[in-house]
Amino acid sequence: MEIKHRLPSIEEYQKLRNVVGWWDTDANATKVALNNSLFSVVAIEGETVVGIGRIAGDGGLYFYIQDVIVHPDYQSKGIGKALMKELMTYIKKTAKPGSYIALMSAKGLEKYYEAFGFEARNDDAPGVFQIV
Incomplete structure (x- = not known):
């Protein structure tokens, strides 16, 4: 398995x-979204992309880790961790003091992201979303 800096x-x-x-x-819409990514990585096994991760945002104050996905057949093999390390390396090199780094984790994975320095939002600071 190898990690490459490229868009899926x-x-x-x-x-x-x-x-x-x-x-x-x-x-x-997917093409536009991918092309507007600030940074993206893929995990490749043979010729097949088995994991992805990308960063969206304005490149100044706001960075959003998006779409950290690992194919179920390849989960629990360190691929997600490898993707996150690459994403966080980009953020550490790019984000300036006062920048806001965020991600929306799947339910039950909040603790997983704590290893990368993330904290769950307080109950008095809820977030909202909408899918069209």
């Missing part, structure tokens, strides 16, 4: 989203 293709991205049960995305 639309097909690679949508396939991984699908296999982990995330909602479908429009191909054109």
